[in-house]
Amino acid sequence: MSGSNNLKVFSSPERYVQGRNATHQLGNEMKKLAMKGPVVVVTTATPKKLLGEAWTTSLKDAGYEHTELLFGGTCTAAEAQRIADHAVTQNAKTLVAFGGGQIIDAVRAAVGLVGDGSVCEFVSCPTVASTDAPCSALCVMYHEDHSFHEYRFMCRHPTLVLVDTTAVAKSPVRMLVGGLGDALATYYEARTVHEAHADNFLGGKQTETAIALSKLCCDILLEDGPAAVESLYCQAVTPALERVVEANTLLSGLGFESGGLCVAHSVHNGLTSQKETATYTHGQKVAFGILTQLILEGRPREELDTVLEFNHKVGLPLVLSGLGVDVSSEKAVCEIAERSLAPGESAHNEPFEVTVDMMVDAIRAADQAGAKFLKEKEVSK
Known part of the structure; x- marks a missing residue:
């Protein structure tokens, strides 16, 4: 807009x-x-x-x-x-x-x-x-x-x-998990849009309310996400589930529109270029997009570790193979990167120019970070 x-x-x-x-x-x-x-x-x-x-x-x-x-x-x-x-x-x-x-x-x-x-x-x-x-x-x-x-x-x-x-x-657990991935992106994307002084999805600038709701959404998910997932295994309406449903639905909905989108959602759109990802949820693809965005932006390692740990706890993808994509396929990774940077994509809300080469490297580095995390978890068992 x-x-x-x-x-x-x-x-x-x-x-x-x-x-x-x-x-x-x-x-x-x-x-x-x-x-x-x-x-x-x-x-x-x-x-x-x-x-x-x-x-x-x-x-x-x-x-x-x-x-x-x-x-x-x-x-x-x-x-x-x-x-x-x-x-x-x-x-x-x-x-x-x-x-x-x-x-x-x-x-x-x-x-x-x-x-x-x-x-x-x-x-x-x-x-x-x-x-x-x-x-x-x-x-x-x-x-x-x-x-x-x-x-x-x-x-x-x-x-x-x-x-x-x-x-x-009573809904499938994978659907709530996908919602966690979609909603967790809200704050990380809104923060970047704020830093870039870019427009939100409504065609205007952010209000303080928008960025505050985005942060509240993130805080609730990190605190209550794993417990909410557990409640679905026994089909129980718990306080944790109520809070997470509000975060996934209301806070994320208000936050992404009035806060704006960035790389995480454009990577999702890039991932849809690969037919192998068709059976995975919107939020599963966005979750990998968050990892890509944090690496592309050079955010502190502590933030990346927080998201990796969260994804692992709730069952979101940490690597491309978790979405059916082979990271060793140069063609696939390039197609994802190119599609994520199509004209009008939200990745252009970064405060710096993002090139296809930068996106390819960020995708590969995100996959590597996820693979290393999973290997360390396996060794520590």
């Missing part, structure tokens, strides 16, 4: 609701915001099985007529258009997304195609804490082969974000 004459810009959803069995309050929360029907709920089979009865009863009790549409599986331009076309045929005034990051982004993009909030409002209901998508106005669009396509920025944020932590506690 273009600059805003050095104006500071901060933006957020209108209302955020989180807690055990929150889906039972969906209709009431929508009424508080004077949201209108008809409502179209876009979902997949798993959220429907887990929460379908709760949202059906809640919407009905609040006086909302609703229909349901199954998500196609990937957030592509064609899928967003399909959802938008369905919303128009239903005369929908509100679209609700239950699921993960891709379904939320696809429905958000569909709302933009219908009228971006002026014609149809958006309710974001994540059932996993795997990305910071739920609170954002950003849509990350992919090609059918799961490679990164483009960013789309909507004019408005979700009117309501509702997170049922009972559902999150």
Whole structure:
């Protein structure tokens, strides 16, 4: 986005609701915001099985007529258009997304195609804490082969974000772990954007609030991340899980938009150029991007060790082979580096020029640091 004459810009959803069995309050929360029907709920089979009865009863009790549409599986331009076309045929005034990051982004993009909030409002209901998508106005669009396509920025944020932590506690552990990787990048990227006096994702400069929320996000994750992961193994809603869900969803969502992105997310986009990474989560790829960014920037070794230790504790990748990529393949590493430095990529928010050679070296050095760490851990057993 273009600059805003050095104006500071901060933006957020209108209302955020989180807690055990929150889906039972969906209709009431929508009424508080004077949201209108008809409502179209876009979902997949798993959220429907887990929460379908709760949202059906809640919407009905609040006086909302609703229909349901199954998500196609990937957030592509064609899928967003399909959802938008369905919303128009239903005369929908509100679209609700239950699921993960891709379904939320696809429905958000569909709302933009219908009228971006002026014609149809958006309710974001994540059932996993795997990305910071739920609170954002950003849509990350992919090609059918799961490679990164483009960013789309909507004019408005979700009117309501509702997170049922009972559902999150029953989600796959790897999804929460991926969310930790995505959210941990928030502070490291926002800090660099601040140092570079670059624009955030809203096209303005950072507020103090944005950088403070980013730091709080990082602090919560480092403190509570491992315990939150443990709670999912027994499907328990614990205080640690509640705090981490808030960090992954709200703090990271506000922090990355109003704080800005940098190398970690551009490396993610570069990694999507390799078909081997398609089965790995967004956050797993971002996690390796954090290591790359810290090395590229020449940050203190203590910071790199902190992230390596965190990744190891929660199960995030420390090396490229953890994402299916062979670091000895010069072609693969160069392709990742080149894609991460494409025009418009967030890596250009560094306070210095980043070249492909610099990125290649940083990727290799990050892999080496991870490999050394893992070897030392193995020896110490």
